[in-house]
Amino acid sequence: MAREITQKRKIVNTLVAWTIGFLIFFPILWTVLTSFKTEAQAISDPPVFLFFDWTLENYAIVQERSDYARFLWNSVIIAVGSTVLGTIISVPAAWSMAFVPSKKTKDILLWMLSTKMLPAVGVLYPIYLIFIELGLLDTKVGLVAVMTLINLPIIVWMLYTYFREIPGEILEAARMDGATLRDEIIHVLTPMAIPGIASTVLLNIILAWNEAFWTLNLTAAKAAPLTAFIASYSSPEGLFYAKLSAASTMAIAPILILGWFSQKQLVRGLTFGAVK
Amino acid sequence: MGQIQLNQVTKSFGNVNVIPPLDLTIEDGEFCVFVGPSGCGKSTLLRLIAGLEDVTSGTISIDDNDATEIPPAKRGLAMVFQSYALYPHMSVKKNIAFPLRMAKMDQAEQERRIEAAAKALNLTDYLDRRPGQLSGGQRQRVAIGRAIVREPSAFLFDEPLSNLDAALRVGMRLEISELHERLKTTMIYVTHDQVEAMTMADKIVVLRAGVIEQVGSPLELYHRPQNTFVAGFIGSPKMNLIEGKEAAKHKAHTIGIRPEHITVSAKRVKGAWPGVVGVSEHLGSDTIFHVHDTGLADVITVRSDGEVSYRHGDRIYLVPRMDVLHKFDANGQRIA
Amino acid sequence: MATQHSRSAARLMMAPAVILLLGWMLVPLIMTLYFSFKKYLPLRGGDLGWVGFDNYARFVSSSSFWPSVQATLLIVGGVLLITLVLGVLLALLLDQPMWGQGVVRILFIAPFFIMPTVSALVWKNMFMDPVNGLFAHLWKAFGAQPVEWLSEASLPSIILIISWRWLPFATLILLTAIQSLDSEQLEAAEMDGASPLARFGHIILPHLSRAITVVLLIQTIFLLSVFAEIFVTTQGSFGTRTLTYLIYQRVLESQNVGLGSAGGVFAIILANIVAIFLMRIVGKNLDA
Structure with a gap:
């Protein structure tokens, strides 16, 4: 009984903590992702998250x-x-x-x-x-x-x-x-x-x-x-x-x-x- | 050689005088134990001899050479610390080799000495391990190994067994005594445990508040304590100290009688002290009774044969052996 | 362990660090004091003589002084409040059993390693830009008018940017402190019938008090001299001109060294008041 509650709590903890962690980390992630986009994709509306043409040209430039x-x-x-x-x-x-x-x-x-x-x-x-x-x-x-x-x-x-x-x-x-x-x-x-x-x-x-x-x-x-x-x-x-x-x-x-x-x-x- | 002489040595920390002028000679080859309650200055005294602290005044000479101003490393002494103080980042072998390396001894001689020390201390199989992988007893042996390879003129031990459990402590005590028998080198050993002092020492120095209360062989201290402090400190269970009327009968301020010098009787005997049995501790070979309501002291401790059996609350009579009574004056000093 | 020999060696070995820091502290400090009593305009005539406390009076009576003090206090206070409250909550969360705690910790701490100029630029352009920023997209997605963050809500925006950098610091220090709490204490309290809230109030929070003070004071020191975040974003406009930034502008932009130095003396005094508190607490911990 007690163990079951603990297990459930652990799942909730994990979900909440990972969500908050992701939000806190997001600006960094977003920066890194954007660095692989073309300039057009970087300001596209709506923004693209993962499905864009990955490119290294920005780094070269x-x-x-x-x-x-x-x-x-x-x-x-x-x-x-x-x-x-x-x-x-x-x-x-x-x-x-x-x-x-x-x-x-x-x-x-x-x-x-x-x-x-x-x-x-x-x-x-x-x-x-x-x-x-x-x-x-x-x-x-x-x-x-x-x-x-x-x-x-x-x-x-x-x-x-x-x-x-x-x-x-x-x-x-x-x-x-x-x-x-x-x-x-x-x-x-x-x-x-x-x-x-x-x-x-x-x-x-x-x-x-x-x-x-x-x-x-x-x-x-x-x-x-x-x-x-x-x-x-x-x-x-x-x-x-x-x-x-x-x-x-x-x-x-x-x-x-x-x-x-x-x-x-x-x-x-x-x-x-x-x-x- | 290793004769150590302290001459009018004092030590103060700021305004606090830890050791008043003190004279002491430790003969070559002697096993000398400094014993006393914590804070009595015994460790400070050892560190003064080691050179880890400066004396405030007075001189320390080793083999008739003034060593007062000589730095610790040059005094030819080796020390075993309470915490063992092994170098955690070095293997056992490197730990033992360290003083030799510092002395820039040649490689072959280093090897020979390390091997000999490791063999003597049963460390041969552990030479490549780190201190962290060893048991307490093994670490202790490494610390001793590091001391003996230097072939010092004297060994200094600072409460070396206090971090070991009771069983190991007895074993290491024997090993250190054995080592002393074999090397015949001067050893100075600091402890607060009077059992260690009694079992190991050739000479015991009892200290209190920096002052030497008595110096002597274990049996001298046991049989003829010079004052009530030594009387109470040496021997376990402690000597019973009785003041008042009973002491006055013997023309003393205080009389002392050891627990083993009292016999217990169920019947009234002439000159016996009546009392009521409190807690009894059965050790098998002996039984120790804590006797109350004697009118002499809070508790009189009695050691009797393991066969003797009284229960809590039994009325008994205590018969002291008058021939081994210790008498002290009002200042706590021994009378005759 | 102290013999005469080792004590003199110790003094010798401490000397380089002490002398360097003494010079680093005294020389500029004395120069700042010197300039603060002068009319000194490097580009417009240079040293124009002694003026007594004129610069101090002018600095305090200028219309920008009190707003800058206010902005400084708002930024420091706002960031402290956010980082401490959220920090305690997040630390409690991270202390719970969960999967992948190590990874979550890494995600949490990351912002602290980001260069302030980078974080300010990223926030300013990629999140707070009223046209292309993510927030603008988000607002539009809900049919709202995008906000001109750095001009319409400049102070909260700056506070957000700075808090993002310091929250991880607060969280990790508080987490370390929570983890050092003896779990038997909490179990004993549970046996004594304390509710989770009571356990938090009576056991966890008092245990955290030292860590909270440390976070509070260390952050205050750093926050009082926040510079890059403002330099890169608003350049001190829209009510975000802090005392630090005001002095910076007086010295480098208007090239009025005397006035700026007087301001610098104020800033030094302010920092020292805070420092005295910090020293007390750190000093106590030294003994413990």
């Missing part, structure tokens, strides 16, 4: 016209570069905070997080001036630097929460076993924290990839990443749904896959370990 590859390359350099740099700076800092905590550790961590909350727009002009002064405007180096600084607090925090789960006794054992500080971090801490480091890296690549304030305001032609590439499609005259969709699909596909891969860690990381 987008690549050809907008030099998609260059924007993609910029995005990859900026996202990966800033994340790698940030991680290299953060691992030692997080080690210190997790394993040699002092009374000030908590304050330092909270302060680091608070820098994340400075509204970017409030300091846009000074950064702009500094960039002009240093010749960093519209350069990948400049954007990597800004992204590193923006994401540094998050990387430190995430690594800190992961490191704290590693028992200090293991590092002490390594010390007793004759490991130097360098050995300790390279041979013991880092391999043990690989899952945590991996999800930190993934999350930060995603955040840097999607960051749209600094990338839009500090780049022009040379160093512009995909956020700017897509934003250029917002002018009405350049608007073709199928091509827009193809461009959008190309901009989001890499990160969507990466995101799905790391979704569990991502949620935990973003709550700074406050929700497990």
Whole structure:
């Protein structure tokens, strides 16, 4: 009896959840579908859902016209570069905070997080001036630097929460076993924290990839990443749904896959370990 | 060699003084157990010896060399941690090899030592496994293996058996004792379990609030506890401590009598203490009676032969063996 | 685990991160403060001298200030309300036994990975366009007049676009929290005669309180500086000019750096008020 009710409820749950999931996912699905239509089909009335002549020409055109590859390359350099740099700076800092905590550790961590909350727009002009002064405007180096600084607090925090789960006794054992500080971090801490480091890296690549304030305001032609590439499609005259969709699909596909891969860690990381 | 000497060692965390000035010598080859209730500073003391904590003042010397400022790895000591602290990403073999690798020992010698350790600890079949695939007892043996390959001048054990279940604990206790017999290396062992202390130690150091209450062999501590704390801590069931009129009769503030030094009688005997039987614990070989209404203390614990049988509420008489009575003064110190 | 040696090593290893962030925080902050007390028009004469609190007064008294504060609050409040209410409901749903939970989770989380510029463009053109958008088709199918979403209902449209991106985040955090609830607690409550609603109110909701606060505060931080969604869709027109966007326009479009900097100081103060609350809560969780 009880089991039968459960079974029925399970069916209802499944149906409701899948329906809502489909609705939430629909804009993405629709974009991907439209990217395979011709421009005429993309705006046909009534809209066509699946039964159209699938074509890849939009992708070819987008690549050809907008030099998609260059924007993609910029995005990859900026996202990966800033994340790698940030991680290299953060691992030692997080080690210190997790394993040699002092009374000030908590304050330092909270302060680091608070820098994340400075509204970017409030300091846009000074950064702009500094960039002009240093010749960093519209350069990948400049954007990597800004992204590193923006994401540094998050990387430190995430690594800190992961490191704290590693028992200090293991590092002490390594010390007793004759490991130097360098050995300790390279041979013991880092391999043990690989899952945590991996999800930190993934999350930060995603955040840097999607960051749209600094990338839009500090780049022009040379160093512009995909956020700017897509934003250029917002002018009405350049608007073709199928091509827009193809461009959008190309901009989001890499990160969507990466995101799905790391979704569990991502949620935990973003709550700074406050929700497990 | 492995003689360890603590000289006026103190340790404070901020304003909290955990260990007041303390002197202690552990002789080469000795099995020395630090025992005491939790928070007594025994683990801190071990970590000071290991070098994982700095002493606030005083010196620690190992084989007559001042080791106070030497980092942990260079002290020639090996440590087995409570949580075993195995490296989860390395195989058993790599775990055991780690200290040798850090010492940049040559490959052939590494192999030889690992093989010998694995054989001694019955780990030969598990060398390629990860720690996560091992049972608690096996992990414990890997931790010991990692310590012995270094051939240290002393082993430090920090409550190594507390994560094992009761049956395994007895087995590992014997294995560690066996190991000590074989290696004849100094071992310092921290535990809160007085049974472990009694069964394993050559020398027991009883600690309370960072202060050494007594140092001695297990039987010395059992037969001649220097104060009421040691009297109550060593021995199971606990020694009965009696104050008041009965103690005054013996010109003491407190008298102590161990449960096994009291016999039970159903009939009134001269000098016997009357009482009422409460809960009795039948262990088979022995029976432990908790006796109430004696007018001496809340409960008097008595250990008697397993054959003796009284029921809850029975009126009985307790006959103490006066020749093994312990007497303490008002400060809890032993009298004569 | 702390010996003198390891403590000094720790300080050394923390230094690069601390110094970099300190510079990143202080240098622009001081420059913004400096500019906010100046009449500074880079394209029309540059530095025209000190003006005291003039810029602050002008920024606050300008006709766009209060509407921008209002728009900011409406957007932040609206998105928070939608994501939290729907988030709790969806999290409860996802916690139920069902087939293909993993796949559903993937569908749910997807919007969070979408670039804000992409999501804004897709919504603007392919859904909200009054001629070719899907909504227009849908409205026509029911015989209704298509809505000019981004001008007639601009704020709700922006809120919808932003909520779509943040709902998955809220849902997944709340789901994680619900899953950490000890099922024996719920069974005990059931044995004690609590109805499903009572179980939700007395056990699940209190258990979620920490997660809800975390969602609330993290989202607030990000939402206060929402930029791309507005930049790509309305460019701040039709009542969607938030404080962030207003400052952006002052600085980059009208090239009035002094005025914009004064606005920036306001935005920093606003963010710090929120930040103090967040710090308190995160700080507490650090101890736990």
